[in-house]
Amino acid sequence: MQNLRKRTPLYHRHLEAGARMVPFAGFEMPLHYRGIVEEHRAVRQRAGLFDISHMGEFLIRGPRAGEFVQYVTTNDISRLTDGRAQYSLFCREHGGIVDDLIVYRITASEYLLVVNAANIAKDLAYLIEHNSMGADLVDISEETALLALQGPASAAILRRLLADPDPEQIPYYHFRKLTGGRFLGCRRALISATGYTGEPGFELYMEAERAPAVWDALLEAGQDLGLVPCGLGARDTLRLEMGYCLYGNEISEDTHPYEAGLGWVVKLEKGPFVGREALQRIRQSPPSRRLVGFRLQQRAIPRSGYAITDAEGRRIGQVTSGSHSPILEVGIGMGYVETAFAEPGSQIWIAIRDRLVPAEVVKPPFIERRP
């Protein structure tokens, strides 16, 4: 069978806009349109529009939907009310991370789970395996489009297309469900004040057929405010400047939440959930390695897989993500290091080709946080 790459509903918009397309998680996605640095700065200073329709969406419904979501995720959904969202994890019984996700509580008996594109099939299998409650589980990834409008001008742009509710009035990690065409003719839209850039902004879910019209309307509404289409390249450098984990880089089935600095989304006291016993055990012994952020002290760029060493060149860890920071204009990265080197201010070295480049451990975000 031919292994065809999937396309989002905006594929032709990307080609028309001159995007450089790259394979990502089985999809053909835009890497950049005008350039990663320019798009990155647009998001920090004005606004950017991303097509992230490759992401996976599952609907969980039924009288035991909440009980099921509580059992398969590490965070505590009893803290959610209708219209609120939460960052969370799926973990294996041994504590390894299956995926990171956002849980939306639409009602007490309906939840939306948004997962990484590369993990859709694996996550679905994980959910089915643990669904002894018999909750309705529907994969709506194919028919759902997702756009991210990110940057300080986002609310002003969205307000031009949506009077009620006022986008400015949706607090961070809250959302509104708008049905029956209330948002640009969409039958079902969900406007969520979330994102992966560190800037104020929105993630907009809608049926796939409406995505091109919504994309066009947003770009037109935001043109005079400097809105530009942005690709996955800028999405990655923006999240890295904030120190956000990327599944497959910082976190995987071989990492657990505590060493990754994600202990804050594991609520051991909430009751039974998959991985709880292992995570309780892991938490009691201090981790042997920790995920840290670091900033190079000489001009160079760290990359995923490079060794992290001490002054003598002894290997103490490995880079998980690295790039040039378009805002700081220095090399920045994240990686696991032995716990003794994990304190902010620690001196480490990155092995880049034939030399050791000095770097300082810093606590992300690398730039000032604004939302």
Place this chain on the structure above:
Amino acid sequence: MHIPQELRYTREHEWIRLEADGTAVVGITDFAQSELGDIVFVELKPVGTELEQNAVFGTVEAVKTVSELYLPVAGQIIAHNEAVIQDPALINRDPYGAGWLIRIQPRDPAQIEGLLSAEEYQSMIGVR
């Protein structure tokens, strides 16, 4: 895609121009810079380094990728383009002009004749 007639090219997307004084200037092509995207870092072997043909003389890094630079002909590095080290985006803006990388003293200028012509380079990268 701009491919000046008067230059010679490598399969690894470097160009070289022989000057009247017998030295030669080396850079990367318009195609290469466009494939790489925003170039944000350039690292070059020190001035004075003697290298064989096709030896690595440095690296260019775009936001997402690292690429090695291969010397089109054997020779000694006699100068760096300091401006491009300070502002690597010059390579994106003007790959055949202000974005040049190094000046070399070729050991055997005849080696340049063995490199790809503009037409050959064009057909190698295909019509774009």
